[in-house]
Amino acid sequence: MDEETLNPEPVTVTSPENNNEDQPMLDVADQNPNSSSSDSDSGSEEEDQAQQNLQLQTLEDELAANPANYDAHVQYIKILRKMADIEKLRRAREAMSKLLPLTPSMWQDWAREEVAMGSGPETLSTVEKLYEQGVFDYLSISLWRDYLNFVQEHDPSVKECSPAGVSKARDLFERALTAAGLHVSEGNKLWEAYREFEQAILNTIDGTDNQAREKQIQRIRVIFQRQLSVPHTDMRSTLLAYKAWEMEQGTIVHAGHHDQDGISSHVASAYQKALEMYNARVRFEEQICQHDMPDVERLQHFMNYLKFEQSCGDPARVQILYERAIAEFPIASQLWLDYTRYLDKTLKVGRIISNVYSRAVKNCPWVGELWVRYLLSLERGHASEKEIAAVFYKSQQCTFSTIDEYVDLFLTRIDGLRRRLSCPAVEGDNALDYSLLRETFQSASDYLSPQMKNTDGLLRLYAYWSRLELHLGKDLVAARGVWESLLKISGTMMEAWQGYIAMEIESGHVNEARSIYRRCYSKRFSGTGSEDICYLWLRFEREFGSLDDFDHAERKVAPRLEELQLLRSKQESKLTEEKENSFKKNVRDKRKQPSDVTDEQYPAKRQKDAAPKQKKVHGKDYEVLNLAEKNEGEEKKDKGAKPDVENEMKQPVPEKTKVYADQCTAFVSNLHLKANNEHLRQFFSDVGGVVAIRILKDKFTGKSRGLAYVDFSDDAHLAAAVAKNKQTLLGKKLSIARSDPKRGKKEHAHTDQTGVAGGSGGSGETSNEPIAHRGSNNAIKGKNTFAVPRNVAALGWSTNKPKTENQDEEKPKSNDEFRNMFLKG
Known part of the structure; x- marks a missing residue:
């Protein structure tokens, strides 16, 4: 044991005669009135005491309001340790241990202080319970060693090496090896402690008792051989210690120069296999033991190590590695889920x-999926109803991020009760009463209804409830009461009325179903629900009613359908009028756009306008032709004709949306449609480094498209995020990949090469070359080339071909002339 373990920090004990429990006992030197600094020391102590009392009161109020505040518990215990208020300190630790896990160091401090405060059987039992709780919470080699040393030093039966004491110590050592003996980096400490204990027993055996000594020697030999068959750090030292021990027993006369010389073949073979296993894992061990690297990287190294162990197929090794990872990252929810x-x-x-x-x-009480699977695990293990009910009650005290988690939790509890009532599998389940299931449904309804009003989820819950009332509870009145309760909450949902009617029809109560139709046919439902319920009533009467019933329903339904049709026509005409007005407004806005363009936006146009006005193009002023061409471009747009390239270039460029570089971004798909930014932030909380989250939404409905971009601060966090691919969020497995904006640009550039502004590099630069002269890929092909204008040239473009004699006589056709020619053809 280390020095701190052997010499625990002393605790100041409160004097029983002192009524002020928060005031520690004074030293003899402090009580000396002749001390020169006693007045100043007492003044500062009083100030410290007042400050500590104020902090204690604040923390007590915080814990009363929020008992699950981990940091407040830790700070509260820290202050009580300074004040040496033993009883309050013990109660504070007990309160925290019931709600939250304590770290191994906190358990060690608690155990040492309990040992320092008392002795005897009661202290022994109390401290053993503390160590048991500590080794249950987390895997800790140092805590196991403290536990083993405490038993050896303070248990009289173990110290005296009585049969009962030796058996108790051996059982504890075997438990320690089961829990942590496969720990690659520190497990050898437990094996060595076990050997030392057995060697101490060997030293107490009388030299004349050869049978007892031989039996104890064989016990130590087996421990050595077991250790040599397990991969650990410094295995060669263990092998050399084993050979030296065997030489002391006279088993090995000459060990030889090779490490494995002189030992049995089966031991050498097991050692060699363990050494190969260790060599395959040493790289992973070095990575996870680097405590100076970021937690995200260390966690990723643990995950890589776990994948390797799982591929090897040894569940015990996988389990202990998970325990090691959890001890390092206790609130990594995804680690617990895995x-x-x-x-x-x-x-x-x-x-x-x-x-x-x-x-x-x-450790992670805010994860609803863990509670759901916990309940299912208890049911698989045939746990008692009392134990399952206790876990469900604890889950109800937690706060979850989504309403779906609450729904899943209630449904899991309801499903379990239904299964146990239908076919009891555990002794005592026959005593379960159906009223317990009804109370659970009622509790779910009271909690979920305000948040899930008029939703399919609430409808499914009530349909499930009414079905169980009818078939399992054998109570038709209660089943009808369930539907009536739902109609009070979600009476505007046509599906709720349909479910109620379907139950009555299934039960053979046609008249009751008809009465429900009479109650709801005149109600207003969303979409086409109002018409649908009328037609459903008519269909119902055709299939189940008499002719009089059908005639009665038709007389009721006909005026209602006429009213709905009239209302629908008014709505459609209003909508059409709004669309037309919107279209006309858009057309007016489009026509106004060219006039809003300033010369500063288009340097090319400014250069053309700056040319001398006397310059002629085919006998016309340049400015006049420019204005005519622009007007023709507008006319083409209004009448659906394709404007020429030059006019397209002159059109105002719409304002671009915000562009994201996506240099360090994860693309997330298959996202639950109800997931929001907070869900994604919580999902990547164990990764860290989230800078921004962008969930893509439909531009018409505003609803999520199931896609998102998540920006990270650096590539290390992004790599850790991508490693979470195929993990589950809100019941859906996410697809996570690194966003690659360069690929999108390349595709866009390839597409643009067939357009006007598609430069060779995809940069969007406009070519001054006409479309028909940009290469064979851009030429207009096909049999319908008669419609291609032959004599319409782009404004400002002149060919380098030599002029013909008829060139001056042939003038460019205007748009109207070209249109007339096209119509005549």
Whole structure:
């Protein structure tokens, strides 16, 4: 043990005669009135005491309001340790341990202080319980060693080496090896402690008792050989220690120069295999033991190590590595989800799995999926109703991020009760009463209805409830009461009325179904629901009613349908009018756009306008022709004709939307449509480094498209985020990949090469070359080339071909002339 363990920090004990429990006992030197600094010291102590009391009161108020505040618990315990208020300190630790896990160092401090304050059987039992709780919460080699040393030093039966004491110590050592003996970097410490204990027993055996000594020697030999078959750090030292020990026993006369000389073949073979296993893992061990690197990178190294161990197929090694990772990252929810999922698939021991789940929800109580799977695990393990009810009650005290998590939790509890009532599998389940299921449904309704009014989720919950009332509870009146309760909450949902009617028809109560139709046919539902319910009533009477019933329904429904048709026509005409007005407004805005363009926006136009006005193009002033061409371009746009290239270039460029570089961005798809930014931020909380989140939404409906971009601060965080690919958020497996904006640009550039502004590099530069002269890929092809204008040249473009004699006589056709020619053809 280290020096701190052997010499724990002393604790100041409160004097029983002192009524002020918060005032520590004074030293003899402090009580000396002749001390020169006593007045100043007492003044500063009083100030410190007042400050500590104020802090204690603040923390007590905080814990009363929020008992799950981990930092407040830690600070509260820290102050009480300084004040040496033993009783308050003990109560504070007990309160925290019931709600939250304590770190191994906190358990060690608690145990040492309890040892320093008392002795005897009661202290022994109290401290053993503390160590048991500590080794249950987290895997810690140092905590196990403290536990083993404490038992050896303070348990009289173990110190005296009585049969009962030796058996108790050996059982504890075996438990420690089961829990942490496969720990690659520190597990050898437990094996060495075990050997030292057995060697101490060997030294107490009388030299004349050869049988007892030989039996103890064989016990030590087995421990050595077991250790040599497990991959650990510094395995060669263990092998050399084993050979030296065997030489002391006289088993090996000459060890030889090779490490494995002189030992049995099966031990050498096991050692060689373990050494190869260690060499395959040493790289991973070095990575996860680098405490100076960011937590995100270390967690990713743990995940890589876990994948390697899972590929090797040894569940015990995978489990202990998960325990090591959790001890380092106790609130990484995805780590707990992966761990429990692995145990559900590989282990068949229900108690072990439920213990892990109990620790998971203690560390991450805000994850609803952990609670749901915890309840299912208890049911698979045939836990009692009392235990399952206790876990469900604890889950109701937690706060989750989405309403779906609450729904899943209630439904999981309801499903379990239904299964147990339908086919009891555990002794005592026959005593379950259906009223418990009804109370759970009512509790779910009271909690969920305000948040889920008029939703399909609430409808499914009530439909499930009414079905169980009818078939499992055998109570038709209660089933009808469920539907009536839903109609009070969501009476504007046509599906709620349909569900109620369907139950009555299924039960053979036609008249009751007809009465429900009479109640709801005149109600207003969303969409086409009002018409649909009328037609459904008519269909119902055709299939179940008499002719009089059908005639009655038709007389009721006909005026209602006429009214709805008239209302629908008015709405459609109003909508058409609004669309026409909007279209006309857009057309006016488009026509105004060219006049709003300033010369500063287009240097090319400014250069043309700056040319001498006397310059002629085909006998016309340049400015006049320019204005005519612009007007022709507008006319073409209004009448659907394709304007020429030059006019397209002159059109105002619409304002571009914000462009994102996506240099360090993850693209997330298959996102739940109800997921928001906070869900994604929580999902990547274990990764860290999230800078911004952008969920893509439909421009018409404003609803999520199931896609998102998540920006990260650097490539390391982005790589860790991409590693979470195929993990689940809100019940859907996400697809996560690095966003590659360069690929999109390349595709865009390739597309643009067939357009006007498609430069060779995809930069968007405008070519001055006419479309027909930009290469064979851009030429207009096909049999309908008669419509291509032959004599219409782009404004400002002149050919280099030599002029013909008829060139002056042939003038460019205007748009009207070209249109007439086209119509005549």
